[in-house]
Amino acid sequence: MIWEIWKGKANMDAFSAKDMALKAQKKILSSMATKSSVQMFIDDTTSEILDELYSVSKQYSGNKSEAQKVIKDLIKIAVKIGVLFRNNRFNTEELAVAQEFKKKLHQGAMTAISFYEVDFTFDKTVMEEILTSCRDLLLKLVNAHLTPKSHGRINHVFNHYSDPDLLTKLYDPSGPFRSNLTKICKGLNKLLEDGTI
Template identity: 30%
Template sequence: MDSGAWCARDISMRAQKKFLSRVGGSASARALVLDDHAAKLLDQFLCVLRSRVEKREAEKMVKHVIKAAVKLGVLRRHSQLSPADDRALAAFRTKFHTVLMAVVSFSEVDFSYDREFLQDALRESHQSLKSVVERHLSDKSVSRLAGVFALVSRADLLDSLFADKIDEDVLKLTRMLRKELDRGLL
């Protein structure tokens, strides 16, 4: 009986991940799995990306972020993450928090932009997350996340965001990030 329950649980989890991978990009699916704050941040991030990369590529990157977050949420909900995975995710959160704080400071403090620092912080964040994702998600999901981090680490993209005068879309995104960081939600 235990092995049957285990199989049913495993099948249920795989079905949820598969379902979410199919609908992860639609607005209705985002509403089911993202809170309002996260959805607004991702929408603003998409707006910033669309003005700097091809529209389809920008949308695909945001969709990949959503899918990965949802899949990791499903794994956590079903207690599939080991203590080592939880530590790696905590390390990711800490490192990504550093990335977000740097992004906010680059927009708030003139002449503070440091591309190498941001690229290193993004690389470290990716490595922490990758260690968990590789054990639990498909190679395709791992590749998608690598693509997201490769895009946001591109020198030309980062320079367009912070090297010169910062445009209104980027300022709006960083103000949103600052608010969420101040509230302790990121």
């Protein structure tokens, strides 16, 4: 009995982006018949980055459920966009927006890594502008496909991570998030090398 209680308590704080992604995929894919859509949308490297982002959010906000909600929203959006892509739901104009978004995301990853590698080069205005541009492009991309609730999720995620105070703390070379940023940038590097972003 005591062991069961302790074990339950120990697992209460276990949060895995990968598990959350799987749940979201199952929920969405259960209503879809196409075999091609039954694929992983979020890989291991991305899951590791999301876990680090969760840790940063949790520590920064001091609110575990808010940190989980941000990551859940991010995963739901990524999975839904993945489903739309795999089912060829975007028209030519929207695909051009998607390319623009991918370029901006690539630029954002390169900038994030550069700011990490060279101490005291971090510029919160630059990061905020890139994240805001990514948000706006994503909203434009899904405008005709997703509900206002999903649009709210996109805003929630990007507004959370473009918070200048959070970004400043994240990039403080002697701050509490240095090890998280190291892992995030290592993951981003891998995604860049693989051509994922």
